[in-house]
Amino acid sequence: MYKIVEARLLAENVKLFEIEAPQIAKKEKGDSILDVVGPLGTPSHIEKFGTVVSIGGGVGTAIAYPTAVAMKKAGNHVITINGARSKDLVILEDEMKSVSDEAYVTTDDGSYGYHGFVTQKLQELIDSGKKIDFVLAIGPIPMMRAVAEVTRPHSINTVVSLNPIMVDGTGMCGGCRVIVDGKSKFACVDGPEFDAHLVDFKNLSDRNKMYAKHEKNSLQQYEHKCNLVKKANELS
Amino acid sequence: MTENAKPKITAKERMKIQRHHMIEQEPDVRNKNFSEVNLGYTAEMAKKEAIRCIQCPKPTCVQGCPVNIDIKQFVAQIADGDFLGAVKTIKQDNALPAICGRVCPQEDQCEVACVVGKKNEPVAIGNLERFVADFERKSGKVELPKVAASTGKKVAIVGSGPAGLSCAKDLIQLGHKVTVFEALHELGGVLIYGIPEFRLPKSIVKQEIEGLSKMGVEFKTDSVVGRTITVDELMNEEGYDAVFIGVGAGLPWFLNIPGENLIGVYSANEFLTRVNLMKAYNFPEYDSPILDCKDKNVAVFGGGNTAMDSVRTSLRLGAKNAYIVYRRSDKEMPARVEEVKHAKEEGVQFMMLTNPTKFEGDEEGWLKSMTCLKMELGAPDDSGRRRPVPIEGSEFQVDLDIAVVAIGNGSNPLINQTTPEIEVNKWGNIIADNETMATSKEGVFAGGDIVTGGATVILAMGAGRVAAKAIHEYVMNESN
Numbered sequence: 001m002y003k004i005v006e007a008r009l010l011a012e013n014v015k016l017f018e019i020e021a022p023q024i025a026k027k028e029k030g031d032s033i034l035d036v037v038g039p040l041g042t043p044s045h046i047e048k049f050g051t052v053v054s055i056g057g058g059v060g061t062a063i064a065y066p067t068a069v070a071m072k073k074a075g076n077h078v079i080t081i082n083g084a085r086s087k088d089l090v091i092l093e094d095e096m097k098s099v100s101d102e103a104y105v106t107t108d109d110g111s112y113g114y115h116g117f118v119t120q121k122l123q124e125l126i127d128s129g130k131k132i133d134f135v136l137a138i139g140p141i142p143m144m145r146a147v148a149e150v151t152r153p154h155s156i157n158t159v160v161s162l163n164p165i166m167v168d169g170t171g172m173c174g175g176c177r178v179i180v181d182g183k184s185k186f187a188c189v190d191g192p193e194f195d196a197h198l199v200d201f202k203n204l205s206d207r208n209k210m211y212a213k214h215e216k217n218s219l220q221q222y223e224h225k226c227n228l229v230k231k232a233n234e235l236s
Numbered sequence: 237m238t239e240n241a242k243p244k245i246t247a248k249e250r251m252k253i254q255r256h257h258m259i260e261q262e263p264d265v266r267n268k269n270f271s272e273v274n275l276g277y278t279a280e281m282a283k284k285e286a287i288r289c290i291q292c293p294k295p296t297c298v299q300g301c302p303v304n305i306d307i308k309q310f311v312a313q314i315a316d317g318d319f320l321g322a323v324k325t326i327k328q329d330n331a332l333p334a335i336c337g338r339v340c341p342q343e344d345q346c347e348v349a350c351v352v353g354k355k356n357e358p359v360a361i362g363n364l365e366r367f368v369a370d371f372e373r374k375s376g377k378v379e380l381p382k383v384a385a386s387t388g389k390k391v392a393i394v395g396s397g398p399a400g401l402s403c404a405k406d407l408i409q410l411g412h413k414v415t416v417f418e419a420l421h422e423l424g425g426v427l428i429y430g431i432p433e434f435r436l437p438k439s440i441v442k443q444e445i446e447g448l449s450k451m452g453v454e455f456k457t458d459s460v461v462g463r464t465i466t467v468d469e470l471m472n473e474e475g476y477d478a479v480f481i482g483v484g485a486g487l488p489w490f491l492n493i494p495g496e497n498l499i500g501v502y503s504a505n506e507f508l509t510r511v512n513l514m515k516a517y518n519f520p521e522y523d524s525p526i527l528d529c530k531d532k533n534v535a536v537f538g539g540g541n542t543a544m545d546s547v548r549t550s551l552r553l554g555a556k557n558a559y560i561v562y563r564r565s566d567k568e569m570p571a572r573v574e575e576v577k578h579a580k581e582e583g584v585q586f587m588m589l590t591n592p593t594k595f596e597g598d599e600e601g602w603l604k605s606m607t608c609l610k611m612e613l614g615a616p617d618d619s620g621r622r623r624p625v626p627i628e629g630s631e632f633q634v635d636l637d638i639a640v641v642a643i644g645n646g647s648n649p650l651i652n653q654t655t656p657e658i659e660v661n662k663w664g665n666i667i668a669d670n671e672t673m674a675t676s677k678e679g680v681f682a683g684g685d686i687v688t689g690g691a692t693v694i695l696a697m698g699a700g701r702v703a704a705k706a707i708h709e710y711v712m713n714e715s716n
Contacts, residue, residue, distance in 0.1 A: 035421040037458040167514070167524070170419050170460055171648050172486040173506035179497055184490065189650065203497050206601030210499045214525035221520045 040169045041192050044070065049157070050133035052076040053125065055118050055147060057083045057139020061092050063161055064138045065099075072099045076134075080104065081121050083139065087112035119146045132156050137196065141205045148196035158196040162187050164204060165211065179203050245287065255357035256285040263581040267551045270433045270517060273578060274338070277367040279319070286314035289359045292351050297361060300349030302698045305329045307346055307361055314364055323372040326365060327381070331405040332398070332697065334373060334440045337366025339431060340694045341572050373443060380451055384411035389711040392417060392476040394461045394651070397425025399482030399684030399696035399703075401445070404453045406704035412711065414452070415476075417459040422513060425484055427693070429513040430505070432545050434552070435575075438512075462650030467658070471679060477711045478679045480703050481658075481666060482696065485645035485685035491537060495595030496641075500527060500603030504538070504546045504642035511549050530554035533635050535606065537561050537592060538642035539569035540690075544579050546640045551582055558584050559634075563591040563611050563624045589613070589624060593631070595639060606636050644690050658682075665689055672706035673699055681707055 027033070044067050052071045056064030061082050072078045080100040084090040086109045097103040105113030106121050114121055118139070126132060135158040137147040144160040151158040164176040164187050171189040178187050179200035185191065259275040260266070266273050277285065295308040306325050313322035326333045342362035350358035372378055389412045393400045396418040408414045422428055424441045449455065459465060461483075470476045488503035490496050507526070510516040514524035534550040536543050539562040551558045560579070562569060565588050569576060580586070589611040596605045610630035613622035647664035659667045659676040666682040668675050673683045683699030685691055 035458050037419070037421075037460060038464065040460060040463050167506055167509055168420060170463070170486070170650065172419075172488070173509055174488045174490065174503040175506045177490075177497060184497065203601065207497065207499055209600075210527070211525050214519065218520045218523060218525070 037169065041188055042190060044136075044193055045159075046070045046074050048075045050076065051079065051131060052134045052136070053079045053081065053122065053132055055081045055083070055122065055135065055137040055139065055143075056092075056096070057118055057137070057143040058085070058089065059091065060137075060139030060143075060161075061096065064136065065092050065095055067136055067138075068096065068099050071134075071136075077101050079125065079132075081106060081118045083107070083118035083121075083143070085109065117146070118143060119150050122147065122150050126150070126154060126156075135159070135196075136161070136193075141201055141208065144196065144199075145201040145205075148199070148201070152197055159193050160196040160199060161192045162194060162199065162204060163192065164207060178207075247290075250288060250290065251356065253284060253288050255288070255360055256281045256363070257360075258363055263578075263583070266434065267548070267582040270552055272437050273434050274366075276370055277363055279317075279367075279371070282314055282319075282364060282367045283317060285360050285364060286311045288352060288356075289315070290352060296349040296351060297346040297359075300346040301329075302345065302694050303329045303701065305346075305365075310368070311359065311361070311364060314368060319368045319371045320375070320377060322364075322368040324379075326368065330694075330697070331402045331701075332444050333365050334369035335398070335427060335436060335444065336694050336697070337362055337364075337369050338436050338440075339692075340365075341692060343573055345694070373440070378443075378447065380447055381405075381409050383409055383451055386413070387411040387712065389413065389478075390415070390474075390476045391707055391711065392470045392474070392479045394467075394479065394481045395419075395425055395483040395684075395686075396423040396445070396455065397427060397482060397484050397684065397696065398693045399484070399686075399700040400425070400480065401448065401700070402697040403480045403482060403683070403700035403704045403707075404448055405451070406701055407707060408448070408451050408453050410704075410708050412708070413454075415454045415456060417461050417465070417470075418455065418457045419460040419483075420513070421457050423455055423457065429509045430542065430545070432508065432512055432549055434548065435545065460650065462648075462652075462654045467651060467655040467677075467680060478681065478707045480673075480700070480707060481651060481675070481680065481682040481686060482684045482700060483648060483651065483686050484696075485690045486648040487646040487664075488641065489644050489646055490641055491592060491643065493592060493594050495597060495603070495606075498595050498597040498603040499601050500597075500637055501595060501639045501641065504536070504542045504640050505645070507546055507640045508542070508549065511553070517553060526553070527638055528553075529638060531556045532637035533557045533559075534638045534640065535559040535561050535587075535592075535634070535636055536640040536642055538644070539564065539571055540642065540644070541571045541575055543640075543642035544571045544575040544584075546642050547584050548579055548582060550638065550640070551584065555638075559587050560584055561587045561590050561592060561608065563589065564621060565589055565613060568621045591624065591626065592639075595636070596633075603636055603639060605633050606639065607631055607633050645685070647686055647689070655680075663689065671702070673703035674706060674710075679710065681710075 054064050054068040078100050079102040080096045081104045082096045083106040086107050104121050106118050137144045138161040166176040166188050167173040169188045171186050176187040177184045180194050181198040289311040297307045310322040310325040346361045347358040352359050391407050391412050391414050393404050393416045396416050404414050404416050423445050427441045488505045510526045515522040516524050516526035519525045529550050534555040536547040547558050590608045592606050592608050594607050597603050610627045611624035614625040617623040657677045666686050668682045668687045673681045675682050681703040683703045684696035
């Protein structure tokens with residue numbers, strides 16, 4: 001049983017842990033989670049590359065942040081691009097800034113920071129003649145795929161952190177297999193970080209939709225239960 | 237001895253008694269539920285079956301048992317109606333009789349060696365073991381073995397499957413402090429995530445583990461040794477005097493054919509884990525889903541017990557057609573005869589001498605069909621079984637919604653990656669001494685599937701016990 005000591009879970013505390021399930025999002029300070037396991041997988045490769053661009057899209061920023069911290073510590077010139085759909089979805093802005101030599105916030109709708117996608121900002125940086133040695137991108141699959149296409153013509157070493165559906169996270173089920181360079185890899189033990197230019201994003205994207213119907217159903221059930229509890233509380 | 241004395245019968249009368257078959261759920265009923273298929277013996281049936289044993293002076297069945305249970309003795313006790321005494325006899329050599337009575341391949345071990353079996357069907361040793369273990373559990377008179385005075389030594393056990401549990405039991409009895417580390421959130425390893433409820437009710441496994449807890453074994457879940465903590469940390473920082481590795485064979489093999497990453501292709505590990513451990517059959521009450529098998533075509537690849545478990549699970553999830561696809565013939569199938577029989581009765585369709593060559597899907601990546609080749613048997617291969625050879629031009633296509641690959645498991649490299657001084661062979665299995673289960677790293681022992689590759693519950697338990705004995709000697713040796 002793990003007690004939640006801070007309701008707003010910072011990236012530092014939950015390095016490898018995505019908070020997307022509504023059940024977890026609704027947790028308050030003092031609530032608990034029955035099981036947490038980690039760290040799992042292969043650690044991020046950190047070294048002094050030179051200039052590093054760390055890109056976080058949406059909640060992906062929570063995962064991009066600790067890597068940016070480590071890259072900075074390793075002596076890199078760190079540029080961060082923190083992207084979100086709109087202003088109220090930008091997370092960890094101050095934290096990202098604090099480890100960046102250059103920090104950018106982008107919003108799709110232009111409600112805050114740079115108006116556009118993270119890839120547009122990245123393209124501008126490349127076009128400005130800046131020598132970029134390493135790019136790390138963590139976010140929605142279409143974003144990571146687009147980043148790979150931006151850096152490919154320039155042969156910039158690019159790594160993406162993949163989020164396939166997993167069961168145990170220890171290599172036992174093979175559900176998280178992704179195609180990298182034509183071969184099956186288990187993201188939970190071999191990953192989650194892979195060479196962006198070798199990943200089969202179409203397969204990953206398809207596989208991640210496997211339980212879309214179930215997820216919708218599950219969410220409806222959950223909300224229904226929440227409403228019942230709320231009603232019961234009102235009546236009592 | 238109880239009052240209920242053994243009836244005196246002649247050898248001729250004894251020979252006339254036919255082997256008793258356990259009461260079973262009807263095939264057409266059980267293939268729609270997850271409850272146990274076998275319902276076991278009544279006390280009357282058990283006694284009658286035990287009388288079939290001729291009490292050989294040199295019982296060959298005992299040699300046939302991987303842990304040498306005193307079968308002659310416990311069967312005699314059953315014939316006398318002393319069921320609790322019989323369990324005691326079994327428990328001297330086997331910590332988990334309710335489990336082994338269900339999942340041991342007795343037909344290849346004790347029962348194949350039974351002298352009665354030369355002329356008639358052998359004594360149903362497995363069914364009898366199961367009966368007395370269940371009798372003890374239901375009687376509420378489960379006696380926990382005595383625990384010796386504390387030795388002050390600490391042993392870490394990695395993995396809570398059959399090897400780890402049996403090792404833990406022996407070591408706690410010898411007075412050591414024992415901690416079992418389990419990667420998953422529930423204890424039991426393959427007994428929980430792998431073997432389905434209809435073959436091994438989870439309540440039985442849980443009760444056995446509770447017994448160990450009561451004896452003082454400490455269990456730590458969510459502990460992935462090799463990731464969240466390493467073997468070296470256990471020994472150097474946590475102060476364990478010895479470590480036993482019983483992590484099983486946990487890296488699923490795939491077929492390596494085109495289309496294997498389409499949606500709908502599962503490893504048996506994933507398919508069974510979702511259903512057994514995560515209770516996907518109760519979705520959405522439980523949160524982990526599984527693709528809907530109802531009225532679908534499901535194919536399971538492989539001929540072992542895991543393949544049978546998977547295909548029978550798919551039937552229970554409502555599959556319209558449930559196929560076993562196996563590249564050799566019936567004769568070469570490694571699954572237990574009983575499992576194959578049960579699967580056939582329940583309506584599983586067996587596609588023998590058939591090898592899949594590719595999976596086909598739609599644009600969104602969903603599995604739609606498979607292409608197979610017909611095979612014929614050629615000359616024997618390394619395993620002594622006749623090698624299947626493709627028949628040219630025999631391709632055919634089968635509509636398919638879900639595919640489950642159950643062709644075996646390799647060894648999980650997590651521990652090896654972080655503790656490379658534990659030597660492994662070319663397949664990644666840990667190399668352990670046959671007599672002591674000692675590995676190349678001092679104080680570290682290993683047993684079960686991580687050493688042998690995929691095998692049986694009883695062999696893993698046997699290895700756990702051998703290791704426990706050696707670990708006891710190792711930690712009690714002052715010079716270590």
